[in-house]
Amino acid sequence: MESAIKKFENDANRDSKASYPAVKFGGFEWREARATGTRFSNHTVLDLAQRSSSPLEIIFAPLDVPNPQTVGDLIALYKLHSIPDAFISERLHNVSHSFGTVEETEGYNYCWFHFVCKNVPVEEINGVKYVGNRADGLRQADFTWVRSAYCLKTKPGMKTSSCSEATLMVFGGEKLLWEKLDVLASSTPCQDILEDPYCLLNIVFEVLYSRIDNLAWDLATVYSKEEEKILRSASHPVLAAAGLDFVGLHMLSKHQIYLVEATEAVTATLESVKEHHDRITRASTSETPIVCETRARFRHRGTLFKSTYLRLKSLEKRTQNMINLSFNLVTQADSTIMKAESGSMKIIAAMTLVFLPCTAVATIFSTPFFYLHDNDKKSLGMSPYFWLIWVISIPLTLLVLYAWHRYQKLLAKHLFEDTQPTSAHESARGIRTGGFDSSVSSGPMSV
16 A cells, blocks of 8 residues: 555656755754753754754754645655654645644654644725635635645653653745744743643744634624625615625625635644644643643633634624525515516506597497598588597496495405414414414514
């Protein structure tokens, strides 16, 4: 069976055989137990392998995707630190929620996870915020992603519950994570971190939370403007329907679905990390304040992710509500247009109704009422019975209009009676089957 490293290499070099310069790595290292960390940069994999080992290291590497420009150096880093195949395989399958552990491999323990989240870049145009990168001309569209991966390698201490060595490898890490770890390196001695290396993962989750929460707020800002525009135009359905952007609304809804998925995934990953941390720390005879603090921070981070998740779910429902309102506005606009057209047809029908009796009488009295005199003047003559047309037509027209008016009133009365219960029994039955709940309070509702 093909190994994950071999498949990773084949996928990267499938469409390219060119050679690329060596990848430069950066990070932080702690040389002594009581000393703080120092920053390093522009190191190749060969530099990392040849330098003297440090008890604590943090290495920033490129994103672990099959890229011909980085594949050689990434594979060398994998082999240098004996990274498990399962970590590499997850990236090949674009896993968004996982947490893996391997214990006692050549004396080291490994834990890792991958992070995938929908990117929602927001830009402001003429004072209005939109989702940027309008791919293919679609409004509110974006097809980019935020991805990263983390692998923590630790070596248990011989006589204490703390670790003797630890290495955190960050693939595709953000600038904010670098800044926070830089502060940690300049202020925290090595022995404090080795007492519980999982405090490094707590900083990672802090940065991931900041990323997801900012994306959620940016998306909410864009949506709020769309929501306000629709609500303000709802009083004029015809004009509102013409300005509705269904593609944009559906794109915003799609972004929300992806962010909800990412939030649920990272929350589940955090829960797995917390359970693993609890298991390995409770196995020791004593729990230090640093271990307890890390555990408390994990719990707090979980509540923050939950808060963002609830906000995204609320935003998702609001978006669906606006989509439903938009469809209703279109329906109202169509109904208004149909009513206008129906009114025009009624006018035409009424005009036909007015002239129908006269037409009928004139047809019945087919004898000409106007004729030319048979003399040299060719004068126009009128029959002495011409008045019979008006004597018969006018009363007949009034009779037809009265009959039509009575018919309209009777029809409206029957329609009204058909919608009302005919007895007390049917009235009670209608309440039970019509969806009314007698337990609903008539008092003010809480918002």
